[in-house]
Amino acid sequence: MGQKPKVAFICVHNSCRSQIAEALGTYLASDVFESYSAGTETVPQINQDAVRLIKQLYGIDMAQTQYSKLLNELPPVDIVITMGCNVACPYLPCKHREDWGLDDPTGHGDDLFAETIQAIHRNILDLKGRIQKM
Numbered sequence: 386m387g388q389k390p391k392v393a394f395i396c397v398h399n400s401c402r403s404q405i406a407e408a409l410g411t412y413l414a415s416d417v418f419e420s421y422s423a424g425t426e427t428v429p430q431i432n433q434d435a436v437r438l439i440k441q442l443y444g445i446d447m448a449q450t451q452y453s454k455l456l457n458e459l460p461p462v463d464i465v466i467t468m469g470c471n472v473a474c475p476y477l478p479c480k481h482r483e484d485w486g487l488d489d490p491t492g493h494g495d496d497l498f499a500e501t502i503q504a505i506h507r508n509i510l511d512l513k514g515r516i517q518k519m
Contacts, residue, residue, distance in 0.1 A: 390463035390516060391419045393477060399424030399453045401432040401491050402468035406505050408439050408447050413506070414513040421462065427453035432491055438498050466512070 394406035403422035410420030436447045456477060465479040469486040485508050490497040 389418050392464040393459055393462040394422040394466050396468040397424050398426050398428050400428040401435045402487055404431050404451055405435050405502055408445050409505055409509050413509050417513045417516050421459050423454045423456045423459050427455055434498055
């Protein structure tokens with residue numbers, strides 16, 4: 386395979402689930418695909434619980450490497466993953482699209498955050514495996 390596919394993780398505010406997915410995608414699968422995240426709206430800063438827990442669990446400082454972005458800031462992507470927007474999910478042209486159906490843990494305790502992070506971790510590894518077989 387020539388170029389690595391570009392994967393965009395999308396949720397409305399680009400502050401929590403999609404940011405976690407971008408961080409873990411880069412951490413776990415940068416040898417197979419490039420990870421991006423964006424939303425239809427942005428927030429001044431990434432969700433601080435997400436930043437704290439990703440730092441704690443993986444040693445990644447999202448506050449240093451990532452920021453909340455809009456869809457129009459993305460390069461053309463091959464794969465779009467929506468995180469489970471229960472609102473109208475934004476449309477991006479792509480070759481493959483799927484929804485991970487994850488609830489937003491914002492405002493909940495660390496347990497729900499940890500579950501969401503684990504689910505994203507598993508999904509990233511699954512996606513990586515599927516891309517490798519393509």
